[in-house]
Amino acid sequence: MKFGEQLRSSIIREYQWYYIDYNGLKAELKAATGPLAADGSGHKQWTEDDETRFVAKLEAELEKVHTKQQVKAMEISRRIAVSEREVKEVVNRLNERGPGEEGPSEEEFMLLEEDLSDIIADVHDLAKFVQLNYTGFYKIIKKHDKMTGWHLRPAFDTRLKAKPFYKENYDASVIKLSKLYDLVRTRGNPVKGDSAAGGSQASFIRQTTKYWVHPDNVTELKLIILKHLPVLVFNASKEFEQQDQAITSIYYDNPDGFPLYEGRLKKTEGAEAIRLRWYGGMKTETVFVERKTHREDWTGEKSVKARFSLKEKNVNAYMRGELLPAAIFEKARKEGKKSEKAIAEDERLAAEIQYSVLKHGYKPVCRSFYNRTAFQLPADARVRISLDTELTMIREDNLDGRIRSGDNWRRMDIGVDYPFSQLPPEDIVRFPYAVLEVKLQTQVGQEPPEWIRQVIASHLVEAVPKFSKFIHGTACLFPTRIKLLPYWMPQMDVDIRKPVTHDFGIRRPDISGTTTTSDDEEEELDSDDEEAEAARRGAGNGESSRHGARLRVPASDTEGQTVELPTANEDYPIYDSDEEYDENYELEEARRVGGWHYYRVLLASKASAAASGAWNALKYVVPRPRATEMPRAARLQSLFGDQRIQHKRFSAPPGKKIYVPVRVEPKVYFAAERTFLGWLEYSIYIGTIATTLLNFGDHPTPTAFWIAGIFTLLAICSLLYSVGIYFYRSRSIRNRKAARYYDRWGPSALCVALFVAAGLNFVYEGRERKYW
Template identity: 30%
Template sequence: MKFGKYLLEKSREEWAGEYVDYKALKDLIKISAADYESNTLPSFSPRTTSLTVQRVQNRRDSAEEDFFKCLDSEVEKVGRFTAQLVAKLRERLEHVRAAAADVKPEDAEALLEDAKNVGDEFLQLEKYVNLNYMGFHKILKKHDKMLPASPCRQFYIAHLHNQPWVQGNYSDLLFVLSNVYSKLRGDKSATVVSDPGVTQGVRCVTTKFWVRMSDVSTVKHHLLQHLPVYQVSPADFSGDAELVNQVYLDNSSLELYHCRLDKRPNAMALRLRWQGGAGPTLVHVDRKTHKESWQGEESEAASIVLPEERVVGFLEGEYSVEEAAAEWAARQAPPPGEAAVEAFRAVFTDVQRVVDAKQLKPTMRTQYMRTRFQIPFDPSVSVNLDTTICMMKENSEDGPTCSAAGRWYRDPTLPVARTEITRFPHAVLEIKLTLAGGDAPPPWVSELTDSGLLTEVSKFSKYIQGVATLFADMVQAVPYWVDDEVVRASMLLSAPELPAEVHPTARDLKMGKRSKSRMQGADMAGPGGGASAERELRHPLLGDAPTLRLMPGGSGRRLDEPEPSGLLDWWFRKPPMAEHKALPPGTLPERMEPKTYFANERTFLAWLHMAVTIGSIATALLGYSGATQSRKHPEEAAPQSVQLIAIILLPVALLMCGYALLVYLWRTNQIASRALSYIDDRRGPRALAWLVVAALGAIMTLGIVDLVEEIEASRGGAPPPLAAAAAMRRLLGA
């Protein structure tokens, strides 16, 4: 569908005149393109040499100037209308908030409807902003395509990204709306959660979902109508979300990753977590232990809190449990009981022992904006919504490791290379239900999960996703969800380049371009990143830009194809379908799973089955002709015709057997060595098919000739030797 038609279909009728005038801008581009083509022809107009005579104006410059004037006017129009809408929404929301402060029970229902209308209008405003931004992006792309001599898209996108209506973050309005809903429902006010010290034996039913970035605001609004935004620490909390950093521990063999991926009993995950955009002060040491639910067990979680300056000593084993317990107890008010202190000591000792025994080090960090929805003191339903998720290697590839630098988290001054960071393309929604036995979840939860806005992803883990992407050369298996097209495209952006001996086919180049164009929005290289802002603006009003920025990485380089060194190399090399170009930067090598061996064997057996079938027919015909000749006259034509057919089919069967064996051995070697090369054969099946067609054609031709000669012989005279029989005698020297 053309974008102009799409814009008309998605536009709101009452705002019809406030959208970008896409058609007018497109017409101006066409005029500029026509003038550009006419100006490329030789001009024979007289040259102006007098200063008093006005020079003839260049038509192309005039048309393009009109385009940019119109473009600036449209940007200002959208910005002005957005500011008006936001001001009206703030005024309406303030009115609802004031009315909710002392609402009467009979008026609560009407105020709830007013609050819902404000939320719906806010979603419409977000769609308006996203649609207009997409329109400007499309028209700039069309300009550069039709006027390649004067590209402007990259520059103007950066200018557009700095507009107030694009940069605006109005998540504070969402938080006010949350308080209004909470007040009208009669929920308790959110309170500051004191330092829990230890949370051990937490058991709950947790389900994780993916949410498209374009649906995040809709999901938030649905949740706000039933749960308030929960503030863990209001003093450090602004808007509806807070930044969360988690540093995961693992060893050089990624033992914890593989145990968690395989869901082995008692598989453990250890991480260091802190909230807020500033540096860590208090660090939560979290331990999660996997249990088998089919055995009636549930996974457990435990957490202790340490001062930031004590984390390195804790990981190195220099921080004793007695000292840690004493310091933790001194921070608590009121002082904890003996049971709480013993629980702290148990978790501290166990985690420190595991870190020392498995030689665990900071490996990977996850960073995201978390919005938590929960009624205080009511853990029956708790929802976490994580957006702008990114994963990063904790140890720089070119700089010192955390251990060498005496740190437990990455030095923020070090640059982040392209292969050290990946951005997850979806938001993650986690629903935790703590219900009594036999109780069903609330109806609104079922309504949300069945709305089509969520995609359930069982056992999804940010840590597993990050390690599978950033440590692809070290992992032995990857999670099932990497088959998602959008997720895989995001992984390709962080993958290392293919070695020089691997060459893409024309189809690979086409798919690579699609993935690159689809995921350019995930490349947050900065304002000049072209389409880098498109993904951000899927929810610009309620979202927050990531704090980490992707460092410019290397670009793809041209790879020269090596000359074939042998017959097999020549046969199986890529046919010259297109010019050999490098894939876009970041291509994840395909992992050879065991099923690949089985597929190779099945292909080999399929070829053998066909060859044996043809060979059996040929052998049966030879046996039949030999038995017939032993009983009848040796000059009988029919048996010799049968022999000729068998001699034609038998070499075809032998060639098929040889081809199947050679290809099977070659592919087995390629799979065993995990060679990054193409193992498909585009010539062999075609050649064998033509060979079978030629053999059957020869048999049919001989049969027709014999039939014609037999008909002619039956009309008069003694029948001459049949053509097939004569050919057979010449072949055998008879």
């Protein structure tokens, strides 16, 4: 889908006269008035008068969009203020009614709920309007610079900063709407309790799943969630400030080998992550020292996060070992606000973390910053959803000679001033997506709420299991020191936006339909990257009332609502994972080791390349059957039509590997050993047959000798094959490689060999006895 088509199909009726005139601006680009170009193309040259005319029209379009955005934003603010007064008036009547007096009717609450739903839809539509126009301006500027050769983008960036219609932050509106909607939904009786909802616990266990959310879908997702869960506000009496959402963490590791990074990446039993976290700005006095510990499922334990609080002024002394845990909790014991058992647990945790940091030489290596919007019922942690936006990873080390944090536990040249423009590019990674975490504490066998199942199955999110800010930041910020990359790294180059797959989204009460303002016309061919970006945006930018999707699947099958992409060969994974020989990686590692090991690996790589070339040549020469092309499935036909589906197989950069998570349980070792013993048993059977034929025949003949030899050779080959397979599997299990643990050819080859040997024995014995 080209951007012109996307703009026409996404127009919201209320805003239909206020969108950027994309087609008109394109027409201006084609209306050059200069002399014919010297290249013989027949196009006229772009003149200064043409540039003045185009810039004037562009300024008018920017003023139109900016004015509409400002007017609508003020209207929404007024509507929220009016709804707040109405809700408070109804709730006060409910709370102040006397005995026998009737309170507000159900109809009043329903009208208030409809009004708030309409405001929520307005916020959603405004966000979509802003996003689409922002994209349109940059696309037309890109087209202008390409077609005319005049560079307008730097000057236009300045104009955008003067009229920043795209920088509207809806978080304050979301929080107000959440509070009001919760009051109305609960009919004036919202759930009350500790806003921390478990924050007082030193250790807590949750079942967490993580998803990526494209920035275009963030506001819509927030508005959908707040209709089911209120925004969690820790201090309701305080006016909302942007820095209240800020969360910053400093991650520790040993820069020499990054053992904590590798442990968390491989998910080894007992792998730890140590971090220092604070909420809000840099002036926050309380810092939480946290340790995450990974537990394998077979241990019967759950991964756990434990933490204790520490004053910021004491962090350096604690991390250096100058301040002992007993002194940290001495004041807590005197005050008696916590039980002795809880204090003892915190003290033990502090001692263990301090010992690990000092023993292993852990230092601050990476900082993560993001703004978090949390959705949760107060005092009820069964369902907690958090959405982290503006995620940024920043270096904290001093490895390259640059002093960042120095001897301090964190660098002080930055705070919560996203996007941290003062930092050099090599010190910062700005994550392109928001991160959604769904945390459930459900009983055994209990299903999550249906609306959560719909959210995670919708087009708004992309599942990324076990995503870690620490792993991603470390892998990106230390490219020369990190050799193993997380499995999601190749996905960073793929746009995660998807077409709407089922009826789900923001609904406007009793309003439907959309309006387009222009007829379809043929769009000129844009550049490849521009076309791809526009196509990836797909559906989902339309009016909130147009919640019906073109493509639908049965809502009963939540897992089936995800897009099923075919693969060219199901035997091969999409990633070049560890079970495959990677010449570049092996050579880089061997070159660092040097000596005979390097020459052995070099010889093996050359032999592997020669064998691969010979095999490819043999496959090309020898005739072989070709696969029959099957018609495209109905689901793929509905999603992609007749367009060609491209399949891309990702490989890591030279000298690196993409680590695919593999869960290894103890029973896997036993399974490999049982399989090996099974092969040994059958090899012994075959050897016994050979010995019987050779030594216990009534009339030993050359035929009997050769038949016995065939069975003996078969037994030896079976033994050697089983030993080799056992060594391969054992090494793969120990190294947690994503190897093929099934045997595709071995059992079949053994059966065929046994059949051939038994057949030959029957034929030769029959000839020996002169039956034929």
